[in-house]
Amino acid sequence: MTDIQDRTDIEYKEAPPAVDFGxxxxxxxxxxPVVQGVTYERILDARSEPxxxxxxxxxxDGQRYSPLDEISTxxxxxxxxxxxxxxxxxxxxxxQSTYAFETCPIVxxxxxxxSGWDGWVWALDAKTGQLLWQYKHAIPxxxxxxxxNVNRGVAVANGKVFVCTLNxxxxxxxxxxxxxxxxxxxxxxRAGESLTVAPLVxxxxxxxxxxxxxxxxxxxxxxxxxxxxxxxxxxxxxPKPGEPGSETWPQEGEAWARGGGNGWITGTFDPETNLLxxxxxxxAPDFDGEVRPGDNLYTDSVxxxxxxxxxxxxxxxxxxxxxxxxxxxxxxxxxxQDGRKLLAHFDKNGYCFILDRxxxxxxxxxxxxxxxxxxxxxxxGQVTARIYPDKEGEEVHFYPGPAGAKEWTHAAxxxxxxxxxxxxxxxxxxxxxxxxxxxxxxxxxxxxVTVDAKDMAGSVxxxxxxxxxxxxxxxxxxxxxxxLATAGDLVFAGTPSGKFVxxxxxxxxxxxxxNCGSGHHSSPITYSVEGKQYIAVPVGWGAWVEGFLPGMxxxxxxxxxxxxxxxxxxxxxxxx
Amino acid sequence: xxxxxxxxxxxxxxxxxxxxxxxxxxRLLATGNIGRAEEGDGGRMHARIRIVxxxxxxxxxxxxxxxxxxxxxxxxxxxxxxxxxxxxxxxxSQWMWLPNYSRGTMSVTLDGPGYYWFSSNIGNDEGRGLIGxxxxxxxxxxxxxxDRPQQPRP
Numbered sequence: 056m057t058d059i060q061d062r063t064d065i066e067y068k069e070a071p072p073a074v075d076f077g078x079x080x081x082x083x084x085x086x087x088p089v090v091q092g093v094t095y096e097r098i099l100d101a102r103s104e105p106x107x108x109x110x111x112x113x114x115x116d117g118q119r120y121s122p123l124d125e126i127s128t129x130x131x132x133x134x135x136x137x138x139x140x141x142x143x144x145x146x147x148x149x150x151q152s153t154y155a156f157e158t159c160p161i162v163x164x165x166x167x168x169x170s171g172w173d174g175w176v177w178a179l180d181a182k183t184g185q186l187l188w189q190y191k192h193a194i195p196x197x198x199x200x201x202x203x204n205v206n207r208g209v210a211v212a213n214g215k216v217f218v219c220t221l222n223x224x225x226x227x228x229x230x231x232x233x234x235x236x237x238x239x240x241x242x243x244x245r246a247g248e249s250l251t252v253a254p255l256v257x258x259x260x261x262x263x264x265x266x267x268x269x270x271x272x273x274x275x276x277x278x279x280x281x282x283x284x285x286x287x288x289x290x291x292x293x294p295k296p297g298e299p300g301s302e303t304w305p306q307e308g309e310a311w312a313r314g315g316g317n318g319w320i321t322g323t324f325d326p327e328t329n330l331l332x333x334x335x336x337x338x339a340p341d342f343d344g345e346v347r348p349g350d351n352l353y354t355d356s357v358x359x360x361x362x363x364x365x366x367x368x369x370x371x372x373x374x375x376x377x378x379x380x381x382x383x384x385x386x387x388x389x390x391x392q393d394g395r396k397l398l399a400h401f402d403k404n405g406y407c408f409i410l411d412r413x414x415x416x417x418x419x420x421x422x423x424x425x426x427x428x429x430x431x432x433x434x435x436g437q438v439t440a441r442i443y444p445d446k447e448g449e450e451v452h453f454y455p456g457p458a459g460a461k462e463w464t465h466a467a468x469x470x471x472x473x474x475x476x477x478x479x480x481x482x483x484x485x486x487x488x489x490x491x492x493x494x495x496x497x498x499x500x501x502x503x504v505t506v507d508a509k510d511m512a513g514s515v516x517x518x519x520x521x522x523x524x525x526x527x528x529x530x531x532x533x534x535x536x537x538x539l540a541t542a543g544d545l546v547f548a549g550t551p552s553g554k555f556v557x558x559x560x561x562x563x564x565x566x567x568x569x570n571c572g573s574g575h576h577s578s579p580i581t582y583s584v585e586g587k588q589y590i591a592v593p594v595g596w597g598a599w600v601e602g603f604l605p606g607m608x609x610x611x612x613x614x615x616x617x618x619x620x621x622x623x624x625x626x627x628x629x630x631x
Numbered sequence: 632x633x634x635x636x637x638x639x640x641x642x643x644x645x646x647x648x649x650x651x652x653x654x655x656x657x658r659l660l661a662t663g664n665i666g667r668a669e670e671g672d673g674g675r676m677h678a679r680i681r682i683v684x685x686x687x688x689x690x691x692x693x694x695x696x697x698x699x700x701x702x703x704x705x706x707x708x709x710x711x712x713x714x715x716x717x718x719x720x721x722x723x724s725q726w727m728w729l730p731n732y733s734r735g736t737m738s739v740t741l742d743g744p745g746y747y748w749f750s751s752n753i754g755n756d757e758g759r760g761l762i763g764x765x766x767x768x769x770x771x772x773x774x775x776x777x778d779r780p781q782q783p784r785p
Binding site for chain 2: 062072076078079145147240241243272492494496
């Protein structure tokens with residue numbers, strides 16, 4: 056304590072008592088107890104209740120498809136904003152220049168649960184936009200964040216809302232009040248770990264994957280008991296010496312211990328195989344492969360993880376011995392073709408991998424972006440590297456850049472059209488290997504990197520499962536947000552300039568657009584209340600913009616949830 | 632030209648960076664005193680933080696906690712203007728008025744390790760100097776650490 060003495064010449068008054076800052080808002084304080092009845096069985100059959108968006112991808116299969124069809128190709132031109140929830144923080148927070156609204160809302164019976172950046176969680180009336188309650192986890196200013204102050208969403212079940220924090224905690228909140236029920240420390244912030252993932256509820260567990268691959272951590276998935284927060288299993292994505300896969304790392308030294316491979320995007324789940332399909336991140340250091348000779352399993356892989364035990368049952372590595380920062384975190388969309396249980400994974404490296412999800416067998420590989428110069432993957436899975444950082448300080452230029460032909464933002468699949476809708480980024484980068492010594496919590500890239508700010512393109516591209524491109528809606532900037540497919544034969548997508556567009560799912564024709572005022576880097580959803588369909592999209596540009604679109608580094612941040620509907624019966628009475 | 636750590640306070644004073652309306656209009660952030668929270672029975676911590684008259688600075692402006700947990704802060708406003716305190720806390724940030732010549736206690740909960748900013752978020756109190764830091768020392772629990780050999784740190 057400092058030795059400032061009490062002043063004797065002042066007769067102090069008692070200051071008014073401290074209050075929760077959220078009490079100085081229009082928050083109602085409570086939400087209806089709609090999550091009490093959300094069980095694993097309901098999430099298993101989530102698509103049978105299309106009024107809700109019960110889990111991160113809408114259903115365990117990751118299709119980001121809704122059977123709602125009130126809004127259709129015939130009338131989408133008439134939709135207008137129903138309400139907007141806007142938020143701006145007070146004081147200083149981590150990543151002040153890099154925060155983004157990356158979330159995917161969850162909706163249960165008219166209540167929307169939303170995570171923000173920097174530890175925020177809000178419950179909103181999904182019909183009116185009224186703030187019901189808010190939770191704020193205090194996030195240290197100095198957490199290690201490679202890619203901005205972001206969070207991708209919450210999970211709900213058994214009356215609780217589950218959220219991860221940037222200082223690597225997993226928190227369970229009372230879904231009716233926002234009160235914290237349990238809080239566990241999942242990762243080590245001194246090692247450079249954080250959590251940005253939207254949790255996935257499977258059975259009586261909540262599963263999360265760690266972030267921190269750019270800081271040389273050892274990636275892992277964790278499952279926690281829904282009721283107590285007790286950790287049930289941990290699955291490291293980098294094997295220790297002697298474990299299966301360890302032969303793909305140097306036998307001497309500790310490259311494995313700093314190997315990355317983080318699972319920072321939510322996986323999908325098939326109850327019949329009892330497997331979680333989770334993508335893993337880049338090896339560390341990202342671009343200096345000489346310090347980690349070998350394939351570096353299980354980085355840049357699709358791993359199939361036993362939901363009960365956390366054991367890896369099979370894996371498919373998309374970019375062995377990655378030298379380009381080609382994480383494979385992005386979604387694994389589960390679908391069936393000719394009676395076969397498959398998954399589709401659109402990878403950063405520019406190729407789509409169709410795998411048999413029962414055993415990981417390769418079914419098909421095809422490119423989905425125009426420019427791929429880093430190397431080539433043949434239809435039979437042979438990987439040939441062509442351009443990569445090798446000699447110290449010598450610049451090389453390759454496509455796609457380190458943000459990939461598709462970043463983490465999600466594709467969608469419509470079982471109606473049997474098409475995949477993919478947000479595509481066609482951008483290159485210049486990289487020079489710059490070796491550095493590993494030090495815990497310090498960025499561990501092993502390179503100097505500049506991503507192109509010119510000569511770039513984007514699209515929403517529609518592919519069938521055979522790999523044929525059926526249509527392409529072109530955008531002059533890369534597409535950096537998830538897309539949504541609906542039974543109204545619509546595909547919704549947001550652009551970096553702020554436009555939210557509706558496309559004809561069968562032709563790609565632009566049918567409707569709205570300028571939201573800030574770039575999109577999130578996951579839109581749809582739901583209905585009292586039979587009326589809504590489209591919700593979080594808007595707030597930011598995060599790793601220097602990686603996926605430096606030409607828009609100066610774009611406005613923004614921070615709002617836009618919700619659209621047909622004009623009849625809108626109720627924008629939220630607030631007071 | 633640079634200064635050594637021991638010369639820093641002298642240089643700040645000489646250049647007019649450690650007060651209001653000298654070299655700068657306000658007070659350069661993080662130029663105030665450093666204090667330590669005291670730990671009571673059961674690990675609950677407490678501290679006292681003042682607002683210095685006409686200086687728009689918290690004293691201490693850097694408060695150091697030995698570990699994460701519960702902290703009671705008594706705020707004392709010795710200034711002849713009204714300010715407030717907005718302090719991060721798990722659950723929700725805590726906020727209180729600090730009218731002229733008032734004092735009051737706020738309880739917050741913070742994880743460790745890391746540091747957090749607090750401020751008086753009215754007018755431009757923050758720009759004038761009323762931003763402080765709460766530093767939480769320590770490590771995460773053993774159960775949250777990576778299974779790997781000890782790694783070098785900077």
